[in-house]
Every structure is written in C-alpha cells, then in structure tokens.
Amino acid sequence: MPETLTDLLAALIRLDSTNPALVPGGAGEAVIARYVVQWLTEHDIPAELDEAAPGRFSVIATVKGTGGGRTLLLNAHLDTVGTEGMTAPFDPVVRGGRMSGRGAYDMKSGLAACLMALLDAKATPLRGDVILTAVADEEHASLGMQSVLRRVTADAAIVTEPTELCVCVAHKGFTWHEIITHGRAAHGSRPDLGVDAIAHMGRVLGKLEGLGQALTARPAHPLLGHGSLHASLITGGQELSSYPERCTLQVERRTLPGETPEAVTQEIEALLTDLKADPTFHAEHRVTLARDPFGVAPNAPIVQILQRAAEQQLGAPPAVIGQTFWMDSAFLAAAGIPTVVFGPRGGGAHATEEWVDLASAEQCRQILTATLRAFCA
Template sequence: MPKTLPDLLMALVHHDSTNPSLVPGGAGEAGIAQFVVGWLAEHGITAEIDEAGPGRHSVIARVPGTGGGRSLMLNAHLDTVGTEGMTAPFEPKIQDGRLYGRGAYDMKAGLAACLLALLDAKAAGLRGDVILTAVADEEHASLGMQSVLKLVTADAAIVTEPTELDVSVAHKGFTWHEITTHGRAAHGSRPDLGVDAIAHMGRVLGQLEALGQALTQREPHPLLGHGSLHASLISGGQELSSYPDRCTLLVERRTLPGETPEAVNQEIESLLTALQTDPAFHAEHRLTLSRDAFGIAPDAPIVRTVIQAATQVLGQAPALIGQSFWMDSAFLAAAGIPTVIFGPCGGGAHATEEWVDLASAEQCRQTLTATLRAFCA
C-alpha cells in the first residue's frame, strides 16, 4: 500500500470513481471506497462503509481520542465528474511538481492529505476523536454527505476542497426553478385562435433580466459579492407553422448567506404575479432544488486554529476567502458543525487537463496535522 502522498494520490486517481448520476454507466464510488478502507486497515485504523444507494459508498473512519478533547472531522468526496475529451484520465503522471489526472485537484489530493493526517493523529495520541468522512455523490446530489451526517457528528470540520492554501469561510448556494408559460395551439395562419406561449415567456425573461440587474444593486457580501440569476435552458413549440401551447424555462439563482430558498422563491412568484394582470398570460412556477449558501465567522475557533496552523506551515498567514461554487460544507454547517474549507493548489477542475501541485498537497497535509494537534489536544 502506498505511504507517500504522491504514491497515495496516484493510487486514488487510478481508481475510476466517475459519478454515475452525471455519466450513465460511471464506475461510482464502491471501488475507491474499498481501497480507502483497505489502506486504513493496513495502518491500523478501522473504517466502515455507508451505502447511500446501490454502489454509492462513503467511508467513515475514526481515530479515537484518549478522552476529554474536542472532535474534528476531515472531509473529502470520492466521486469525480466525467472524462470526455481526456486521454488516459486514470493513468496519473507527475511532471514539474504537478500530478495530472481526473480528480487529482477535485479532490483526491485533499482526500490523500486527510488520510495521511489521520495517520499523524493516530501517532499523536490526541484527547479528542479525529473522524474521516470520504463521501459519495458530492458532484451531483450529495447523497453521501446527507447519509453520513445521520451517523456521525463532530465539534468542527474541515472540508479539503481546493482553496489554493487560503482559508475559505463562505461560499454561494443556489436554487433551481422551472417556469412554464401556457398558450393555445393553433395553425400559424389563425392568430385569432392561437396564444403564443413562447412570446409570453419573453415577458418572463425580461422580468428575470431586470431582477438580475437589481441583484447587482444590493449590498454585496464582503467575500462573495452579489447574488446572480440566469436563464439556463428553454424549450417550447412543436413546429414552425403552429402557435406553441407551452414553453418551459429552467432558471438558476446563485444565493448568498442569509438568502433563503423561500425568499428567493417568493421573489420569482411576485414577478409572475405582476405579469398575470394580463388575463391572457398564464404561468406556473416550481422550485426544483435548493442548496444553502455557507458562511462561518472569521473568528470562530476552528477558523482561528486553521489560520494559525497554516501560518506555521506556510510561513505567512493565509488569506480569508469566499468561493462562488457550492460544496458539502453547507450540509455540515446546517447540521450544527462549525466548518471551514482548506485545500491545495492546482487547476483544471471539471476540465480536460486537471492537475494538483504536489508541494501544496503536502502543505495541506501538514496544516491538517497541525490543526488536529491544536484542536483535539
């Protein structure tokens, strides 16, 4: 079994863990989960599999403390996005201090850092428990994280998504919406009979564009800026010479900490209500999915501890940042676990060339270890 971080990361990348909810026929997490359990067992750490669905395996491991200390969870996800356009995505290679391959950056380097930090915790004899949650399905619906949180908790958590060795204390959330306008089908030569659902959707798009502009005028979040809204997909009509009887629009709204799905939903409902003063206009709207934004106070104990540990390792204080994309950290925070995000440097997440800086991955591991020794002592 590999013992150095580069060797361990190469083994993790070599395991295809493509999310099958994103890519039909994808390998899923069962294989890599079994590898992680075996690797931990070889190093004297007991781990268990939590199955959120068929083949959707997460790993839970614990290094028990001697008693009386605070517990800390290290978190990473096992799944990756697809590999279309990549050549040999699961044959990792090292060049100029970078390790290339699908998942190297997002986020198997963070997982490798967690695993090695777990070994360091075992050797340190800490008072508090150190817990690893390596979860399935983060790239789609977070089935793994939601299932694992029914089984474990901790006094704090670190999510090791990439942060370029900065300390992330906020990220945006999102809501997805489906809006359907209804018309009346008729021959294209009979405007007296037809009602154009697509034209009616044009009114909706105009209102959504105005709402998007209004969001830029609101008070910005100090790290995340403004919320946003965009029209993602639209469909409607059946043929060129017919009035379309329906048109469906899918919309994404990116949210800030403090913005609730209920409030965002009502904002769009109000927009549609205003349009329905025209008796010919008829629309339906539903919220299809929401994920909360995340934020933690910069002076929270786990944040201060990670900053101090990173400063020791890096020789300078890391920046406090926010990130635009969503992560499982929001679920941890919603479960009442103070959470911070800290991970390595690299590039190419979800792209055809993905890589992680190996020196930064080692610095991530060292920072995790220093944090454990301080927080769980």
C-alpha cells in the same frame, strides 16, 4: 499499500470513480471506497462503508481519542466528473512538481491529505476524536454527505476542497427553478385563436433580467460579491406553423449567506403575479433543487486554529476567501458543525488538463495535522 502522500494520490487517481449520475455507466465510488477502507484497516484505523443508495458508498473512519477533547471531522469526496476529451485520465503523471489525472485537484489530493493526517492523528495522543468522511456523489446530489451526517457529528469540520492553501469561510448557494407558460395551440394563420406561450415566456425573461440587474444594486457580500440569476435552458412549441401551447424555462439563482430558498421563490412568484394581470397569461413555477449558501464566522475556533497552523507552515498568514461554487460544507454547517474549507493548489477542475501541486498537497497534510493536534488536544 502506499506510504507517502504522492504514492497514495497516484493510487487513488488510478481508480475510476466517475459519478454515474453525471455520466451514464460511470464507475461510481464502490471500488475507491473499498480501497480507502483497506488502506485504513492496514494502518489499524477502524473504517466502515456507508451505502447512501445502491452502489453509492462513502467511508467513515475514526481515530479515537482518550476522552474529554473536541472532535474534528475531515471531509473529502470520492467521486469525480467525467473524462471526455482526456487521453489517459487514470494514469497519473508527475512533471515539474505537479501530478495530473482526473481527480488530482478535485479532489483526490485533498482526500490523500486527510488520510495521511489521520495517520498523524493515530501517532499523536489526543483527547478528542478525529473522524474522516470520504463521501460519494458530491459532484451531483450529495447523497453521501447527507447519509453520513445521519451517523456522525463533530465539534468542527474541515472540507479539503482545493482552495490554493487559502482559508475559505463562505461560498454561494443556489436554487433551480422551472417556469412553464401556457398558451393555446392554433394554426399559425389564426392569431384570433392562438395564444403564444413562447411570447409570454419572453415577458418572463424580461422580468427576470430586471431582477438580475436589481441584485447587483443590493449590498455586496464582502467575499462573494452579489447574488445572480440566469436563464439556463428553454424549450417550447410544437411545429413552425402552429401557435406554441407550452414553453418551459429553467433558471438558476446563485444565493448569498442570509438568502433563503423561500425568499428567492417569493421574489420570482411576485414577478409572475405582476404578469398575471393579463388574463391571457398563464404560468406555473416550482423549485426543483435548493442548496444553501455557506458561511462561518472568521473568529470561530476552527478557523482561528487553522489560520495559525497555516501561517506557521507557510511563513505568512493565509488569505481568507469566499468561493463562488457550492460545496458539501453547506450541509455540514446546516447540521450545526462549524466548518472551514482548506485544500491544496492546482488547476483544471472539471477540465481536460487537471493537476495538483504536490508540494502544496503535502503542506495541506501538515497544516491539517497541526490543526487537529491543537483542536483535539
């Protein structure tokens, strides 16, 4: 079994954990989850599998403290996106202090740092527990995180998504919406009979464009900027010579801390209500998925302790940042667990050239260890 972070990361990259919800036939997390359990078991750290759905396994491991201390949860995800366009995605290559391969950056380096920090916790007398959750399906529906949160809780959490060794205290959420406009099918030569569902959707698009512009006029979040909205997918019509009886639009709205799915839905419903003043306009709207934004107070104990540990390791205070993309940290925060995001440097997430800076991965491990020693003492 690998004993160094570099060797452990290489072993993890060699295990295909492509999310099958993203890539039909993807390997999923079963093999890598069992490997992580075996690695932990051989290092005398109790670990178990949690099956969120058939074949979708997460790992829960705990280094027990002596009692009376705070519990810290370290989190990483096991799954990766697909490998189309990559020549040897599961063959880790080290060059110039970087390791490349699918998942090197997003986020098997964070997972490796967590695992090595768990070894450090085991070697350190602590009053509080240190928990690892290595979860399935983060890249799609977060089945793993939602499942493990039914079994574990903690006084604080660190999600080791890559942050370039910056301290991330906020990220955007999102809502997905489906809007359908209904027309009346008729021969293209009979405008007296037909109602154009696509033209009616054009009115919706105009209203949505106005809403998107209005979002930029609202007060900006200090780390995340403005919320946003865009039309993602559109389909409609039956054939060229007929009035379209139906048009379907899918919309994504990126949200800021403090914005709720309910409020966003009401804004879109208000736009449709305005259009329904035309008796020929018929539309329906539903939310297909909602994920909350994330934010933690910069003066939260876990944030302060992590910042001090990072400053000591890096020789300068780490930048405090927000991220535009969504992460499982939102589920942890929604469960009442103060959470911060911190991970190594690298690049190529979801791209054909993915790599992590190995020195930063080791620094991440050292900072996690210093943080858990202070938090769980």
